Amino acid sequence: MKVLKKNRFNKFYFEKKVLLCAVLAVFAGGVFYSQNENVNDGVLAESLEKTESSENSEKKSDSEDAEKLKKEKAEDSKAKKEESKKSKKAKKTEKTDESDKKQEKNKEITKIDPYLGDVYIPVKKYSLFFENYSIECNSERGTFNFYSAQKNRKKTPVFSNYEDSISSSFFLKIGKTVYCLNKDSAVQKELWKTANGARLVYTINNKARVAIDFSFEPEETVKKIFALEQNDEKIVTEQDENLLKTEEDEEVSDDVVLPGVIKIRAYVTNLSEKKANFALKAVLDTSVGEGADFHFLTENGLSFNSEHQFENMLKERALCVSDSKTSAEFVFEGKNISSPEVVTVANIAYLNSPRWIMVSESGRSFNSLNAYNNSGISVVWPQKKLQKEETYSIQFFAGISRNGRKCDTLKYVDFVEMDSTKKVEKTEPAASFDVQGSKKADVDFIVQNVTEKQLDFEYIQNLINRIDALESTDTDVDRNELRQLNSELDAILAALRKRN
Numbered sequence: 001m002k003v004l005k006k007n008r009f010n011k012f013y014f015e016k017k018v019l020l021c022a023v024l025a026v027f028a029g030g031v032f033y034s035q036n037e038n039v040n041d042g043v044l045a046e047s048l049e050k051t052e053s054s055e056n057s058e059k060k061s062d063s064e065d066a067e068k069l070k071k072e073k074a075e076d077s078k079a080k081k082e083e084s085k086k087s088k089k090a091k092k093t094e095k096t097d098e099s100d101k102k103q104e105k106n107k108e109i110t111k112i113d114p115y116l117g118d119v120y121i122p123v124k125k126y127s128l129f130f131e132n133y134s135i136e137c138n139s140e141r142g143t144f145n146f147y148s149a150q151k152n153r154k155k156t157p158v159f160s161n162y163e164d165s166i167s168s169s170f171f172l173k174i175g176k177t178v179y180c181l182n183k184d185s186a187v188q189k190e191l192w193k194t195a196n197g198a199r200l201v202y203t204i205n206n207k208a209r210v211a212i213d214f215s216f217e218p219e220e221t222v223k224k225i226f227a228l229e230q231n232d233e234k235i236v237t238e239q240d241e242n243l244l245k246t247e248e249d250e251e252v253s254d255d256v257v258l259p260g261v262i263k264i265r266a267y268v269t270n271l272s273e274k275k276a277n278f279a280l281k282a283v284l285d286t287s288v289g290e291g292a293d294f295h296f297l298t299e300n301g302l303s304f305n306s307e308h309q310f311e312n313m314l315k316e317r318a319l320c321v322s323d324s325k326t327s328a329e330f331v332f333e334g335k336n337i338s339s340p341e342v343v344t345v346a347n348i349a350y351l352n353s354p355r356w357i358m359v360s361e362s363g364r365s366f367n368s369l370n371a372y373n374n375s376g377i378s379v380v381w382p383q384k385k386l387q388k389e390e391t392y393s394i395q396f397f398a399g400i401s402r403n404g405r406k407c408d409t410l411k412y413v414d415f416v417e418m419d420s421t422k423k424v425e426k427t428e429p430a431a432s433f434d435v436q437g438s439k440k441a442d443v444d445f446i447v448q449n450v451t452e453k454q455l456d457f458e459y460i461q462n463l464i465n466r467i468d469a470l471e472s473t474d475t476d477v478d479r480n481e482l483r484q485l486n487s488e489l490d491a492i493l494a495a496l497r498k499r500n
Contacts (some may be wrong), residue, residue, distance in 0.1 A: 013094075104193045104239035113192075115269050116211065116393055120192035120199060128197055130216040133260035137198045137214065138164050139191030142182035144200060144214060146262065148326040148402045158321075158328045158400060160285040160348075165350055167285035170202070170266065173356055173383065175276055180352075181210060208278065209269045217261040217412070225412050226258055259401040261412050267393045270386035280394055281356065281381035285348045285376045288328050289321030295366065295375045296321060296345050307346040312339065312414055312494070319345070319377060320411045329407035331397040332379060334414060338394035341382045348376035356380065418469055450495045454488070463489055 042322030110121055128135040132149040145165040146158040159168040169182045181187050181202040192199040268278050289295050294303035298316035306496045310316060313333040320329040332340050342357055347366045350358055357380055366375040399409025453459060463485060470482050 021112070035300050039230065045431045086286070099277055099289055101406055113211070115209065115389070116267060118194060120194045123191050123193050126191055126198045128214065128216055130260045131258055132402055133216075135198060135214045135216070136263060137191050137200055139189060139200075140164075141166055142169075142187070142189035142191075142200055142202060144168065144198075144212075146328065146398065146400055148260075148400050154353070156288070156326045158286065158288050158326065158398075160287045165285075167283075167352065169283055169352075170210065170212060171281040171283065171356075172202070172204070172208060172268065173277075173279040173281070174204075174208055174417055178354065178356060179204060188488060190462070193312070207272050209271055210280070211267045211269075213263070213265045213267075215263050217263060217416075219258075221416060222412070225415050226408070257403055257405050259399045259405075259407045259409060259412075262398040262400070263395065264398060265393055265395040266357050267391050268384070269391040270388055273388055275385055275387045277383045277385050278392075279356070281378065281380045282375060283351045283378050284330070285374075286321050286328070288326050289323050290366075290373045290375060292321075292323050296377075304345055306362075306366065307350075307360055309346075309365040310343040312341075314339075314342055319343070320407065323408075325402065327401045327405060329399045329409040330377065331399075331410050331413050334397075334410065337413065338381055343380075344378040345375060346378070347371075348374050351376050351378040361500050385414075450491050454458065454492050455495060460489075460492060463492075 033242070049142040109117060112119055122139075124139050127139050134147045134149070134155070135144065137144045138148065141164045143165045144159075145161055145168070147155040149155040157165070159165050166182060169180055172179045172181060179187055182189065186204055188203040188205070190201040190203070192201060194213070197213060199214075200212045202210045202212075264431070266280055268280055270276060270278065286295075294305050296308075297320045298321055299318045299320075302316060317333040318329055318331040320327065322328070331337060332343060344351065344358060344360055346358065346360065346364070347368050349368050349371070358378065366373050368374060381394045386392060397409055397413055399407035399412070403406040467482065467485050467489065470485070
């Protein structure tokens with residue numbers, strides 16, 4: 001009985017103990033869960049805080065980056081502006097430097113002619129213009145040409161423009177040697193721009209230099225002269241530099257076609273150590289008028305469509321070529337024009353032959369084996385004896401007109417005196433000449449009468465001997481006496497030609 005009670009007590013105690021352990025286990029589990037939940041909540045909160053902090057940090061970083069970028073952009077913009085200012089300033093400075101360099105370059109190439117004393121600038125090509133006319137020169141070939149431009153049409157050359165107009169040229173004779181100035185390899189060719197126009201310069205080392213000036217006469221003067229010719233009363237009443245005025249001072253109307261008046265002046269200088277004889281010749285390969293009935297017309301009404309030679313141009317004075325588009329006139333006799341020794345119109349191949357003065361066959365056609373109606377003009381001026389570095393010059397005029405109108409160059413020459421000072425004074429048309437009078441552009445003496453005694457051979461020989469003696473002397477000579485004797489000899493020769 002006692003044993004049974006003890007077992008029951010033990011069994012009860014054990015169950016109670018198990019129950020207590022279970023309660024304790026449940027209580028402990030709850031506490032553990034609560035603590036664990038608290039821990040998890042803390043971790044989560046901390047994680048959220050960290051996330052929020054990270055986001056805020058990123059936002060702050062983005063804001064800082066944006067601010068930094070903005071600042072950098074502002075700095076870049078400022079830097080660019082400064083660079084732009086510096087660049088503009090540098091460019092401005094560069095332009096100024098370039099301008100200064102150009103000015104310096106221009107100063108360097110601006111030179112003074114050692115023989116003629118005027119200022120010039122070397123150029124490769126150069127063109128002068130007046131109205132619808134032009135003069136064009138080329139340094140490489142030493143060539144020149146004159147042009148006339150019709151309205152809405154291409155320009156018409158006065159001379160043949162084959163190979164840069166190489167067939168129109170000047171020749172120089174030194175003693176017995178002849179140089180074609182634009183073809184001979186011994187001749188150095190240059191082109192200069194001068195205050196008045198274009199200058200072609202041909203130099204033969206240690207022998208000679210030939211400078212040829214081309215220039216248009218002033219437009220105001222041409223207009224005044226042309227207006228004067230239209231006026232019935234051709235009375236000059238006032239001198240005013242280059243302007244020739246009439247009583248009405250009439251102006252040229254707008255529809256009048258003005259001619260272009262060209263002055264051609266050549267200077268020959270002796271570059272050798274010794275005195276020598278020099279002579280100049282021009283060969284002009286005219287292309288205008290070659291399709292007309294007559295290639296050449298003279299002022300006194302003569303016309304030629306075949307070869308002809310003039311011993312002087314005292315009566316004819318000028319040669320004109322013309323077609324329906326363009327007219328050109330060459331004046332070889334008149335006030336301040338150098339009288340030629342001989343003028344020939346012939347086929348251009350004959351004119352460009354080595355002979356200084358060609359033997360002319362009057363009436364021979366302008367045809368050749370290679371060309372049909374290919375005509376030209378040869379002008380030979382008298383020779384001059386020059387001392388070392390001495391210079392002499394020749395001068396003549398040319399005129400161009402469009403629409404086939406007459407050039408009127410000869411009238412221009414008669415009314416205006418063209419000298420180095422370019423002063424205009426009261427003038428009259430040039431006087432006519434007969435065989436008893438001779439006029440040279442650079443001779444002041446005119447022999448009015450030639451007697452029988454002067455036509456005697458012995459007298460002529462003595463006269464020539466006297467001229468040679470004066471020209472060959474090394475001492476100073478009486479230039480007036482020399483010119484007087486040359487004038488007398490010219491008049492005698494003219495009289496003899498008339499007799500023959």
